[in-house]
Amino acid sequence: MDSSDLRRRKQGSPSDQPAEWEMQNGYRNDAEPRLKHGIPMQLLRSLLLATWFNCCCVVIIVTQLIGSPLYLINKDYYYSFMAYTKQSFGLVITALTQWGCPTFVRVCGDQSVRDQIQLTKDGRLKTQFPERLVLIANHQVYTDWIYLWWVAYTNAMHGRIFIILKESLKYIPIAGQGMMFYGFIFMARKWLSDKPRLQHRLEKLKTQRSGSKSDSPDYSPMWLLIFPEGTNLSINTKRRSDEYGQKQGLLPLRHEVLPRSTGLFFCLQQLRGTIDWVYDCTVAYEGPPKGSYPDKYFTLRSTYLQGRPPTSVNMHWRRFAMSGIPLEDQKEFDGWLRDRWTEKDQLLEEYFETGKFPSELAGTIDGGEASKAQRSAAANGYAEAHVRLGHWSELGRIFMVLAGVALLCKLQFFGFWHASN
Secondary structure, three states: OOOHHHHOOOOOOHHHHHHHHHHHOOOOOOOOOOOOOOOOHHHHHHHHHHHHHHHHHHHHHHHHHHHHHHHHHHHHHHHHHHHHHHHHHHHHHHHHHHHHOOOOOEEOOHHOOOOEEEEEOOEEEEEEEOOOEEEEEOOOOOOOHHHHHHHHOOOOOOOOOEEEEEEEHOOOOHHHHHHHHHHEEOOOOOOOHEEEEHHHHHHHHHOOOOOOOOOOOOEOOOOEEEEEOOOOOOOHHHHHHHHHHOOOOOOHHHHHHOOOOOOHHHHHHHHHHOOEEEEEEEEEEEOOOOOOOOOHHHHHHHHHHOOOOOOOEEEEEEEHHHHOOOOHHHHHHHHHHHHHHHHHHHHHHHHHHOOOOOOOOOOOOOOOOOOOHHHHHHHHOEEEEEEEOOOOHHHHHHHHHHHHHHHHHHHHHHHHHHOOO
């Protein structure tokens, strides 16, 4: 299905006729997924995709180990080298998505991101966000971070993204060790123990670097990704959130979990003066009927192994100046954050009713020489593209350091062999 097919049909239909829509799109009435690939194909996909992903992860972790002594020699070189390996992982997950589960993305926003969302001549998404920012987003499913990392790739920031995530993830074999090299921030959800750890990492993110090319010349490029909800949307998390909100006298949100302000408030306080903007992304997945939760439909397994990615991933972007965010009092900030989440809830409600987020970017997205369908969408304020690499040759970067070391060892071996003979 291409972008013109998506526009020809009314995306709001799942909420109008959920039973009929589910049957037509691979779902049963009991909301259990109908597999699009049988067991043999699932096993084959699992073997191919897992082999590709795991091999690349091993190459990246070995590359990180090779570069780790740089920390003792020159920290600027070390952080640049680790950013290189982080770029490699961004390429891996983008290629994995492009090949294993082609995903269509529709991006829009309000006037605050005017002229920052574009399409390249060959129809790829290009964003022009600042090189230092804090990024907040609602947390729908476990794949949210993959699509946001891809947006960083469209901004050439896929090597400078930092994610705050739960502590248990650092114990994942290979990938967990790689994320520790990336400087990701692991939280145990116990503020007394999390606060000093978070402060330590934030101090590194606002340390002055030599030779920085960021908008703030004294600081290195950085995108800090935070999910203020602290967990993805599901029946259980929504129930707990509503119960908490009821005790606090807060109205429940229709499509989100109530955000937590403590961690974000601390981050913004610590980074104040080193960043100018907080970017906000509201994410919605086309497919599940209104009122259901996307985590039942779009898991890592269903997306990558069973071949059932979302029909489309929809993003609405906006930004807020740090100077306008109340950072002197946490209660005041808590109210500010809840107001933003209430606005996001209304955006999601409009998405479920109309099939699209509202966009204020009509006429500001340059479609260039993209397809006719993409140019038509761009004229209405929507950048439509697939998650994909600029060129497959970019994947060579993943193996470049290891190949260089192997070549050097080979030359040393032949040199030694000739000298001894």
